[in-house]
Amino acid sequence: MSSELELPELLTRAHLIGIGGAGMSGIARILLARGAQVSGSDAKDSRAFLTLRAQGARIEIGQRAENLDSAGGAPSAVVVSTAIKGDNPELAAARERGIPVLHRAEALAGLMEGHRVACIAGTHGKTSTTSMLTVALQHCRLDPSFAIGGDLNESGANAHHGEGGIFVAEADESDGSFLIYSPSVAVVTNVEPDHLDHHGTAEAYVAVFTEFAKRIRPDGVLIVCADDAPAAELAARAEADGVRVRRYGHSVTGHDDAKILSYTPSGDGGVVRISLSGKEIDLKVAVPGEHMAANAVAALLAGTELGAPLDGLADGLAAFGGVRRRFEFKGRAAGVRVYDDYAHHPTEVAAQLHAVRHAAGDGRVVVIFQPHLYSRTKLFATEFAEALSLADEVVVLNVYGAREEPEPGVTGALIAERISGATVHYEPAFDRVVTLACELAEPGDLLVTMGAGDVTQLGPDVLAELDRRSGTD
Template sequence: MSNVPEVLSRAHLIGIGGAGMSGIARILLARGARVSGSDAKDSRTFLTLRAQGAEIAIGQRAENLDAFDGGPSAVIVSTAIKETNPELVAARERGITVLHRAEALAALMTGHRVACIAGTHGKTSTTSMLTVALQHCRLDPSFAIGGDLNESGANAHHGEGGIFVAEADESDGSFLTYSPSVAVVTNVEPDHLDHHGTAEAYVAVFTEFARRIEPGGVLIVCADDGPAAELAARAEAEGVRVRRYGRSVTESGDARVLAYTPGDDGGVVRISLQGNEIDVKVAVPGEHMAFNAVAALLAGVELGAPVDGLAEGLAAFGGVRRRFEFKGRSGDVRVYDDYAHHPTEVDAQLRAVRHAAGPGRVVVVFQPHLYSRTKTFSAEFAKALGLADEVVVLDVYGAREEPEPGVTGALIADQITDAKAHYEPAFDRAATLAADLAGPGDLVVTMGAGDVTQLGPEIIAELDRRSEG
């Protein structure tokens, strides 16, 4: 139990099936802690956790805290857990320590050299790339990521290498709990205004994050992103060492992007680093992914890994689930799934999808995520989705938000002018509509942060049924 702080020796996780929470559970179990948890519904994630020894209850009740003798030493929650949750209410009544997910993860980082990857877009992919590259260099990092690595199917791991790589979530400001020695900020673009309130407050939280870097540590930023470049300048003025990457880089110690060449199976980014020109192959499509790879390369170098080994590891990176993930094909129609849920992400991913589609058309089934985001960015979503040929817009996946009058998927669909747009409020009709629109050689992508991910297999099955009929 020496690897587990005493407060986490018997941990109960409310909402244990979530990406962040299940990752913490994996690490706790690997370190020998006793773990219990609960969630509203069963999940395939629980198969592995139960096999490792976790006690998991479906449905949330106060008695779930009694899975182990003596009860839990701590109850771990995420921002999504409401104060009225019966298990949280019971924990507070019993005087049990309640920790936010980020606080628990920060406790698990103790004694490690920590690399945290932040940014509005690209943090899951960049964290994953860095993890795989370090594994290729045989450094066996611990990691906690907001998505499952395709190589291992896992979102977290307890490693023996003394390095901890973590995705740092700015959505609720909880990344201010961490004190990394290596911090990456891929970009800064206002989002999650339901929590932060204003664009200025959103930007300010990244400034505070940079101040959390350990003395002697480093901030790595994309110099081509204006707000990130401004963040770097502020941090540098406060004495933080900064390394930059991008096309606008001028310093020899940074990573200057010289060219990006797309290919059928990803692309190649050429960079100048420390006086040498290096080609880094990236097996996932899109220039934005190539930039993420350069960020991961710089972070790996700061963690002591060799450039050549990191480049080889990045070339072997097979992607993250729900990041342009291939779901299957029916005839010559290919179906993918992607997590993009902000206009900038949708734009970047559809530019990559257009290349992957070749001569075929692009059919997108898009599900807006959050009423507040849909209302704020409806015009931007419409413009980004116009990069496709056919767009099916579903209704809003509200997640933690209550419905807002007048805010539906139609708000986006009605503003799409560069593609044929179809507003489909009935989720159970979306797969049929997508199959109607897809022709020979087309590429279909389901897109969004909600349950739209379920539609890929249904679209394939519908296409198969028609071809067999």
């Protein structure tokens, strides 16, 4: 396939505001690989810029109207995410000058043109499932293009321009922008109300997935987890509308469905036995947790729909090494294993801690948890507490507000005071967390930093302090 033919004219000279974000940096990678001129800006420097600059991107730190011309002339389009506010000086200048402004999802949809598209959606598990499918297809030598909300451990990349005619993308429901895509293969892992700061109500959140299913191409397929009741209901509605549906889970009965028969933890991963098309298959998964095994089954079904051989997909899934910030091993010091995880919704926290409990063996589980968003903390404080009670020691940080302004009375204490069954420590001072964690951790323990904010920075510091205290530094 010709790179020149694949590049939409509107994106030949693109300027990306907030180019360091996970989604935006991925779009920049693909644009550069297809020969586009790319410029961009962000509020602060990022490790992602090293590769982008090496590929030819012009990146400015700080956002100013004059950055639009940093690549030597006016851009053909300016690309933004929902996080970019209307008063951003570059966005305001683009509108004043009549430069087309595209949402990130619109740019990605443009890059999908000419490909067979697979979109992975769902409240939880979409990054891991997208990553598993990508790695499995690569193992089958199909070289897919991909755009994922996290970096693959195998390549260290969150996006790639492939030559295989397939495009795999994580489809983000948080702002409803996934309704721009028209996939041939759509996966919905689960539907559980979230992002109500945007959608408003649980009913509106569920409704956006119904609209997403209507975006599937006439010859396409919807793949859903039948064990998740809202996803199963979504499948029934889609089927009534004439969409072909394949299901996976413990309760499925269709010949083309993947019935999960059992899951057996094994080492740092597990084996899930499924029944598919009259055959029983043992699918090895190299990452822990039954929820990850279910994601692998979803990826397997999606891969077969994209024309990949079943055996090759299974081999690729067995070799999948995980995604950055999805139970990512950071190191070991003083007999303590340290991991980092992105879980930031109660269901994700509970699922991951079940997996962590097995990985910890005879050791204790120590969690450093940072709530993400004031609205989510207020709405799910009790559910977070129940999930975190699965650990032995819990350190709750203050809320990472991200795009939200502080809300009076909404702090990490709302969660900490509800936790039972675990020893709880509420520590609102970020600079004291490393010391506290090292005082709590004992040889044989598994410590995991958890959340979608800057808690991810703490793992290396904990390891360094544990080393210093043990005298091995």
